[in-house]
Amino acid sequence: MNLNYTDQQNAFREEVRSWLAEHVPAEPLKTFDTEEGFQQHREWEATLNKGRWGMVTWPEELGGRACDLIEWLIFEEEYYRARAPLRVNQNGIFLLGPTLMEYGTEEQKARILPKMANGEEVWAQGWSEPNAGSDMAAIRSTARKDGDKYIINGQKTWSTRAVWADWLFGMFRTDPDSERHRGLTFILVPLNTPGITVRPIPQLDGLPGFAEIFFDNVEVDVANRLGDEGAGWSVAMATAGFERGLMLRSPARFQETARRLVELYKANQASADRDPAVRDAVMRAWMDAESYCLTTYETACRLTQGGKIGAESSTNKIFWSELDQAMHATAMSILGARAELLPHAPDAGDVGTWLDGWLFAQSGPIYAGTNEIQRNIIAERMLGMPR
Amino acid sequence: MDFTFSEDQLLFRDSVRDFLVNEVTPERIRGIWESDSGRDDGLWQQLAEMGLTGITVPEAHGGLGMDELDFVLLAQECGYVALPEPLVNTALVAVPVISQLGGQAAAEWLPKIAAGETRVAVGCSDNGLAEDAAQAGLLLWAEPQALYLLTPDQFSARFNESVDPSRRLYAIDIAAGVLPAASGEQAAALYQAVLDRGALGAAAQALGLAQRMIDISVQYTSERQQFGKVIGSFQAVKHHMANVAVRLEYAKAPVTRAAYALARGEAAQVAVSHAKLVACEAANLAAKNSIQVHGAMGYTWEVDLHIFMKKAWAMAGTFGDTGFHKQRVAEHIFADGVALGAGTTF
Numbered sequence A: 001m002n003l004n005y006t007d008q009q010n011a012f013r014e015e016v017r018s019w020l021a022e023h024v025p026a027e028p029l030k031t032f033d034t035e036e037g038f039q040q041h042r043e044w045e046a047t048l049n050k051g052r053w054g055m056v057t058w059p060e061e062l063g064g065r066a067c068d069l070i071e072w073l074i075f076e077e078e079y080y081r082a083r084a085p086l087r088v089n090q091n092g093i094f095l096l097g098p099t100l101m102e103y104g105t106e107e108q109k110a111r112i113l114p115k116m117a118n119g120e121e122v123w124a125q126g127w128s129e130p131n132a133g134s135d136m137a138a139i140r141s142t143a144r145k146d147g148d149k150y151i152i153n154g155q156k157t158w159s160t161r162a163v164w165a166d167w168l169f170g171m172f173r174t175d176p177d178s179e180r181h182r183g184l185t186f187i188l189v190p191l192n193t194p195g196i197t198v199r200p201i202p203q204l205d206g207l208p209g210f211a212e213i214f215f216d217n218v219e220v221d222v223a224n225r226l227g228d229e230g231a232g233w234s235v236a237m238a239t240a241g242f243e244r245g246l247m248l249r250s251p252a253r254f255q256e257t258a259r260r261l262v263e264l265y266k267a268n269q270a271s272a273d274r275d276p277a278v279r280d281a282v283m284r285a286w287m288d289a290e291s292y293c294l295t296t297y298e299t300a301c302r303l304t305q306g307g308k309i310g311a312e313s314s315t316n317k318i319f320w321s322e323l324d325q326a327m328h329a330t331a332m333s334i335l336g337a338r339a340e341l342l343p344h345a346p347d348a349g350d351v352g353t354w355l356d357g358w359l360f361a362q363s364g365p366i367y368a369g370t371n372e373i374q375r376n377i378i379a380e381r382m383l384g385m386p387r
Numbered sequence B: 001m002d003f004t005f006s007e008d009q010l011l012f013r014d015s016v017r018d019f020l021v022n023e024v025t026p027e028r029i030r031g032i033w034e035s036d037s038g039r040d041d042g043l044w045q046q047l048a049e050m051g052l053t054g055i056t057v058p059e060a061h062g063g064l065g066m067d068e069l070d071f072v073l074l075a076q077e078c079g080y081v082a083l084p085e086p087l088v089n090t091a092l093v094a095v096p097v098i099s100q101l102g103g104q105a106a107a108e109w110l111p112k113i114a115a116g117e118t119r120v121a122v123g124c125s126d127n128g129l130a131e132d133a134a135q136a137g138l139l140l141w142a143e144p145q146a147l148y149l150l151t152p153d154q155f156s157a158r159f160n161e162s163v164d165p166s167r168r169l170y171a172i173d174i175a176a177g178v179l180p181a182a183s184g185e186q187a188a189a190l191y192q193a194v195l196d197r198g199a200l201g202a203a204a205q206a207l208g209l210a211q212r213m214i215d216i217s218v219q220y221t222s223e224r225q226q227f228g229k230v231i232g233s234f235q236a237v238k239h240h241m242a243n244v245a246v247r248l249e250y251a252k253a254p255v256t257r258a259a260y261a262l263a264r265g266e267a268a269q270v271a272v273s274h275a276k277l278v279a280c281e282a283a284n285l286a287a288k289n290s291i292q293v294h295g296a297m298g299y300t301w302e303v304d305l306h307i308f309m310k311k312a313w314a315m316a317g318t319f320g321d322t323g324f325h326k327q328r329v330a331e332h333i334f335a336d337g338v339a340l341g342a343g344t345t346f
């Protein structure tokens, strides 16, 4: 065991830090849940990609740096410290990208990954349906094979950033007689294909952060299938594995929130201390963010040495989403009567972005497999409790 | 950056685990409770033969010369079996502190501890009481300004019964005229060391205790039937245990980190307090949820769960209670100019 960074890792951190210092926009971008903001974030992805910082774990020939997970954690730390823009294409680069590298054909990789990397093609995820939420195996949207095409019919919903995205990766039932997780196929769909209607759904903040998508005899080339026909479930589970695991929510994000929470508490200590629970909650936030960081480093080291992620990765999703909720709840308590004010309200004062964070924190225990589903998985697969 | 234990460390842990699980059964622990001394000399000899009593004793003094990082995994296994013998305090607290004292004390006592000839007890004024003081040939007693190494003729001990019958706690009266082995600044530093090391030991044991309570509960709920089904198939029961698993999973790395800091002589106070708080919280949650999923069985003396539950309760208050450790964390994170946030952990 050696908990010091190597010289090379320190040099890498310096390199990331100085590049970000030069390139991170001075003015925060508009939220990517607006058309203008979406475009700004697309451009930022292109800038990142030009510097070869788009996805540092990707191989060099795809514009990455072939970084290991420790370097990736370092990159993320610097990224969040620099308050760089959120990643508009995270469904692509964090979820679909790694899945493509594992299951995609050479042609698919060459066609899709470079445009994903430079933000030219932003990806949405199309799994959920009105009657297939937690129970994803209840998917009913169909893809009927017709020569070298699939004809897609049905509906997807809650598809994040689909309003302005270019492509969707989805799961469709290719075998009409199949049930549950058999007979599903993973298909990549251009969102400008005739027959597709995207209807924005306003989220808690009123902005169209996700959308429902209707498919009416939509024709897609069979070449856009990822993995074998009928093997969609196992391909999708690989994506879910990445999602739950390390990529989606790196510790840096929560450590920065914890740091800001400490600052907020100190700046408002006199009023905050009237509720003695607040100080304790701030300390817990810091400790849990540290625990998350330490545990992630431990896991990352194990994985780089050839270890495998197991069912214990389901603890990850619960831990960060509940931490995020708790931190924002504490911030709301500290802000007191100001907490409800939108940041641009003329008398909002120092409320900052806490309200936005609080709203978004409400969704953490729901998306990417609800925390109840994660608890089922932990009990059954990690602890071996009976089904 | 390498946050993993070595193959050797893990293998050693595995063999100690096998030994402890086979030898330190709940039946044997109940036997120890019934005995007059509350200790099992045969077991202590077995631990000595495995080299465990001298695991952190320098090789020059007849030990294995291992460090806190080697031992922290074993301390978790001691927790897993709720070992009544004071092995954790010996290896993590007494031996390193006596080694730091050095000189005559180290030369005299360390070989005897390694050989299993002398049991050493540890107490500090923050705890108020000393574990195993009446069973030991040597008592290390730490106060903020004085550190004592006491032989049985140099103090009197008054037994205080704990809810955990495995814990033998004594109030200490030092005989008039006995001089401390260290005083002033040296004693102050050693007092800190006793607290930090004792806290790490409690944290590591708490991890093992939590795991044991999970295992016992999973087994029980996989057998007990109600409504025509095993109760472990009920989601409310599953989620009780999943909640423990989550807290436990994220308490492990902080404990490793604290052991690393102590082993490398780095500033360890915040890491130790963090580890103790989260590990004891996990163990206390394990206790709370485990008794619940046992129903009335969990409320009995007969079912083994309480052996582990009671030790977990005790770990939370010993070597710095939650107030002590939270205060230390607070002093760190609320200090002016401290570097917090992403990239400041290592």
Ligand SMILES: Cc1cc2nc3c(=O)[nH]c(=O)nc-3n(C[C@H](O)[C@H](O)[C@H](O)COP(=O)(O)OP(=O)(O)OC[C@H]3O[C@@H](n4cnc5c(N)ncnc54)[C@H](O)[C@@H]3O)c2cc1C
Binding pocket: A124, A125, A126, A127, A128, A129, A132, A133, A134, A135, A157, A158, A159, A160, A161, A210, A363, A366, A367, A368, A369, A370, A371, A372, A373, A376, B235
């Ligand atoms: C912000 C956000 C972004 C999203 N983005 C996407 C996206 O990009 N693409 C996509 O495909 N989907 C997306 N989703 C959808 C998300 O995956 C689903 O919301 C989630 O899987 C839950 O499904 P549901 O909403 O239908 O809730 P339901 O499944 O109806 O669940 C409602 C409640 O019942 C509980 N419940 C259900 N089944 C069980 C069970 N077996 N045991 C215990 N409790 C149970 C749930 O835990 C939950 O508390 C997004 C959701 C949100 C909130």
